Each structure stands twice: as structure tokens, then as C-alpha cells.
Amino acid sequence: MKLLTNTMFTWLIVIIFLVALFYLYNTQKEESYTYHGDDAPIPAELHPIVEEKKRQLIDLASSRNIQLVITEEIRSFERQNALYEQGRTKRGNIVTNSKAGESYHNYGLAFDYALKNENGDIIWDIHYDGNHNGEADWFEVADIAKQLGFDWGGDWANHKDYPHLQMTFGLSVDMLEEGYRP
Ligand SMILES: [Zn+2]
Numbered sequence: 001m002k003l004l005t006n007t008m009f010t011w012l013i014v015i016i017f018l019v020a021l022f023y024l025y026n027t028q029k030e031e032s033y034t035y036h037g038d039d040a041p042i043p044a045e046l047h048p049i050v051e052e053k054k055r056q057l058i059d060l061a062s063s064r065n066i067q068l069v070i071t072e073e074i075r076s077f078e079r080q081n082a083l084y085e086q087g088r089t090k091r092g093n094i095v096t097n098s099k100a101g102e103s104y105h106n107y108g109l110a111f112d113y114a115l116k117n118e119n120g121d122i123i124w125d126i127h128y129d130g131n132h133n134g135e136a137d138w139f140e141v142a143d144i145a146k147q148l149g150f151d152w153g154g155d156w157a158n159h160k161d162y163p164h165l166q167m168t169f170g171l172s173v174d175m176l177e178e179g180y181r182p
Pocket residue numbers: 105110111112161163164165
């Protein structure tokens with residue numbers, strides 16, 4: 001009888017621990033969005049939190065002597081479609097696999113970055129080490145961005161998008177198209 005009680009007590013502790021862990025996990029991953037209907041307005045600028053984190057990223061990069069350039073922020077549906085046609089029905093290289101409404105850029109939740117070198121030129125050289133600390137500046141920026149909560153396109157398994165940073169708020173592009181907004 002004593003043994004059984006001890007076993008039950010141990011199980012109780014284990015269950016309490018698991019419940020606490022589950023609760024902690026869910027509050028950490030809290031997703032914050034609401035449904036605005038299928039005619040939900042399309043944002044005209046970066047989401048305020050994304051804008052704020054972008055500022056922080058620029059400042060933190062600057063404190064490491066990295067000059068960050070934001071090359072693209074919100075992208076209209078028209079521009080998204082024009083980019084999609086590039087390399088398909090129009091001249092040029094394919095630059096995106098997303099049509100209008102299929103990119104986080106279209107909802108103000110993504111932006112693209114590049115670097116400025118010592119001459120002030122905008123560069124897309126991911127190996128450039130302008131602050132001479134033995135680490136590529138491009139990846140330093142990506143690391144800071146990830147600490148700020150961004151997803152980085154350079155981490156994607158297929159179709160890597162090194163300049164791309166986005167914040168999803170737990171929303172898929174399908175959900176954004178349906179009218180969910182952060
Ligand atoms: Zn992008």
C-alpha cells in the first residue's frame with residue numbers, strides 16, 4: 001500500500017510537471033491574430049511591430065559597424081504580380097514564386113535587406129566582412145534578426161532567399177488571404 005502511494009505520488013509530480021511545461025510552451029508561442037472578414041483591408045505599410053523591430057535591427061547592426069540597407073518593404077499586389085511575371089512572361093530572371101497575396105511582403109510583414117560597403121555601394125555579397133571580425137556581415141545581421149523574432153529566408157530548405165526577413169505572428173499566407181490579420 002505504501003509503495004502504491006509513492007508510485008501515485010511520483011506520477012502526480014510527473015503530470016504536474018508536464019502540465020506546467022505544456023502551459024509554458026503555449027504561452028511562449030502565443031499567436032496573436034484576429035479574423036477581419038474576407039474583405040479585410042490590405043495594409044499599406046509595415047506592421048508597427050515589424051517596423052519597430054526593423055529599427056532595432058538597423059541600430060544593432062550599426063553598433064557592430066554594419067550598415068544595413070532596406071531594399072524592399074511592403075509590396076503592392078500589382079508589383080507582386082509584375083515581379084511574378086519577370087522570368088516567366090517577361091524578360092529577366094525569376095525572382096519570386098509568389099503571386100499577388102501569396103507573399104508576406106503583401107501584408108507588411110516582411111522586408112528585404114542588403115549591405116552598404118565602405119564605398120557606400122549597396123551590395124548583396126553574403127560573404128562580405130566589412131567590420132573585419134572574421135564573420136560575414138550578412139549572417140551577423142541574420143542572427144540578430146532571428147533573436148528579434150524574424151524568420152530568415154536564408155534558413156529555408158529550398159529556394160533560399162538570403163535578403164528576406166519576415167514575421168508571421170503564427171499566420172500562414174493562406175490565412176492572410178482569408179482575412180486574418182496580426
Ligand atoms: Zn523578401
